[in-house]
Amino acid sequence: MTETAGTGALPVEGVPAARVLDEIRALRAGDRPTHGGRLFAYVYDPGVAGLDELAQAAYAESAHVNGLDPTAFPSLLTMENALVGAAARLLGGGPGTSAPDVVGSVTSGGTESLILAVKAARDARPDLAEPRIVVPVSGHAAFAKAAHYLRVALDPVPVDPVTLRPAVADVAAAIRPETVLVVASAPSYAHGVIDPVAEIAAVAAAAGVRCHVDACFGGWALPWLRRLGAPVPPFDFAVPGVTSISADLHKYAYAPKGVSVLLHRDPGLRAPQFFAYADWPGYTMVNPVIASTRSGGPIAAAYATLRHLGEDGYLRLAAVTRDAVAGLADAVRAVDGLRLLAEPESTVVCFTADDPALDLFVLVDELTARGWHTQPQLAYAGLPASVHLTVTAAVAPRVAEFGPALAEAAAAARAAGPVVLPPELLALAGSLTPEALTPDLIAGLAAGLGLGGGAAPDRMAAVNTLLQAAPVRLRERLLVEFVGLLQRPTW
Numbered sequence: 001m002t003e004t005a006g007t008g009a010l011p012v013e014g015v016p017a018a019r020v021l022d023e024i025r026a027l028r029a030g031d032r033p034t035h036g037g038r039l040f041a042y043v044y045d046p047g048v049a050g051l052d053e054l055a056q057a058a059y060a061e062s063a064h065v066n067g068l069d070p071t072a073f074p075s076l077l078t079m080e081n082a083l084v085g086a087a088a089r090l091l092g093g094g095p096g097t098s099a100p101d102v103v104g105s106v107t108s109g110g111t112e113s114l115i116l117a118v119k120a121a122r123d124a125r126p127d128l129a130e131p132r133i134v135v136p137v138s139g140h141a142a143f144a145k146a147a148h149y150l151r152v153a154l155d156p157v158p159v160d161p162v163t164l165r166p167a168v169a170d171v172a173a174a175i176r177p178e179t180v181l182v183v184a185s186a187p188s189y190a191h192g193v194i195d196p197v198a199e200i201a202a203v204a205a206a207a208g209v210r211c212h213v214d215a216c217f218g219g220w221a222l223p224w225l226r227r228l229g230a231p232v233p234p235f236d237f238a239v240p241g242v243t244s245i246s247a248d249l250h251k252y253a254y255a256p257k258g259v260s261v262l263l264h265r266d267p268g269l270r271a272p273q274f275f276a277y278a279d280w281p282g283y284t285m286v287n288p289v290i291a292s293t294r295s296g297g298p299i300a301a302a303y304a305t306l307r308h309l310g311e312d313g314y315l316r317l318a319a320v321t322r323d324a325v326a327g328l329a330d331a332v333r334a335v336d337g338l339r340l341l342a343e344p345e346s347t348v349v350c351f352t353a354d355d356p357a358l359d360l361f362v363l364v365d366e367l368t369a370r371g372w373h374t375q376p377q378l379a380y381a382g383l384p385a386s387v388h389l390t391v392t393a394a395v396a397p398r399v400a401e402f403g404p405a406l407a408e409a410a411a412a413a414r415a416a417g418p419v420v421l422p423p424e425l426l427a428l429a430g431s432l433t434p435e436a437l438t439p440d441l442i443a444g445l446a447a448g449l450g451l452g453g454g455a456a457p458d459r460m461a462a463v464n465t466l467l468q469a470a471p472v473r474l475r476e477r478l479l480v481e482f483v484g485l486l487q488r489p490t491w
């Protein structure tokens with residue numbers, strides 16, 4: 001491969017612009033389709049003509065603006081404050097509400113919002129040597145990441161295998177004197193189920209503890225669904241005791257990636273989120289969020305997206321999405337052996353297989369082979385393996401095709417039969433400790449599963465079956481090792 005013909009990032013001689021773009025487009029051809037309603041995770045597509053072009057133009061306008069210093073770039077401060085105001089108003093805060101003093105920040109995504117919610121809660125209690133957070137197991141993994149990064153202990157609360165919600169009594173029992181934050185999801189990513197926010201916030205408030213509502217996924221969907229008449233329970237600042245809420249604009253606000261909002265009920269609650277430093281000879285530094293230098297691109301693109309779609313646009317998109325959810329749920333109900341894990345109450349359809357002859361992981365591969373990209377979820381703590389569908393407005397025109405495709409994929413999965421891994425491999429996965437994994441063992445496992453070589457295999461059922469056979473800590477270690485094999489520099 002010569003340097004200019006390859007994809008090396010630093011060729012000896014620069015490559016003309018048009019060709020560089022062609023190269024990127026050629027690389028992108030191997031990706032899952034971000035548009036068109038056939039990818040049920042990772043992407044949020046409203047299917048609105050012209051919106052991408054608007055967002056891209058807005059992004060380009062502010063791409064080189066630096067959010068490091070809002071006094072140098074007041075355009076960004078203006079747009080950021082407008083985004084926070086819009087999110088606060090949508091989520092029960094602002095003038096004339098019971099939460100008139102809501103403030104917030106724009107972050108790079110849900111994970112950053114959650115890390116900062118945990119940081120604010122932790123740093124509000126400097127008296128505690130070992131701060132703790134209470135999180136239902138259905139809470140997003142980013143809370144565990146926050147706990148890990150911030151050295152905060154995580155107290156998980158189980159969820160009921162039928163309702164997929166935590167029992168409020170269990171949440172209350174998990175709160176200790178060292179607890180700095182209690183979490184509820186609206187809804188959970190995995191199953192799309194809304195936690196009993198009012199009850200959870202009440203037990204947190206009674207204990208004098210902050211309560212964060214993770215509405216990263218649903219914050220820009222549930223309010224519209226409620227306006228359309230869906231029975232959405234209270235989950236926002238209208239609920240006493242809710243102290244902070246996160247809502248991702250790069251999800252159901254349909255903004256390009258890199259933008260979420262973290263709201264606090266008042267400025268005092270937000271203050272410990274910030275980091276300021278003046279004890280060095282450089283510029284005085286104050287960062288509301290984790291990044292210091294940050295591009296204005298995502299903020300400008302989100303601002304343009306919200307202004308262009310407006311409330312009427314979001315209502316229309318929510319109605320379309322609601323109907324698509326209903327259609328997909330019907331498609332699942334129509335296939336023998338498949339069962340909805342939860343009745344859809346937001347924008348997620350999640351199903352499992354009750355019939356051992358129908359292997360969900362094989363079904364996912366069969367759907368992929370037919371151009372439908374769904375997300376497998378491993379069995380965990382008494383909850384069965386499941387398939388997750390994030391439903392966005394662009395799915396609506398596809399619903400009629402999905403039903404037959406699902407039935408066909410299910411028939412093909414039955415015909416193929418469940419994945420059978422060699423018994424010794426399964427036994428190894430079930431008994432190995434993460435510490436016992438040697439580089440040779442990992443290389444052998446990866447080769448056997450078709451991993452490595454810079455790309456994931458087309459069929460993932462064997463990988464998922466192996467991961468599922470492994471205890472949680474070994475799953476994590478295997479994931480790290482497998483992705484480590486993919487992330488290798490090209491020379």
Ligand SMILES: Cc1ncc(COP(=O)(O)O)c(C=O)c1O
Pocket residue numbers: 108109110111112114140142185187188189214215216217218248260
């Ligand atoms: C409920 C919930 N919280 C947090 C996150 C993390 O968001 P991000 O991937 O933007 O970091 C997600 C992502 O799907 C989510 O669904």
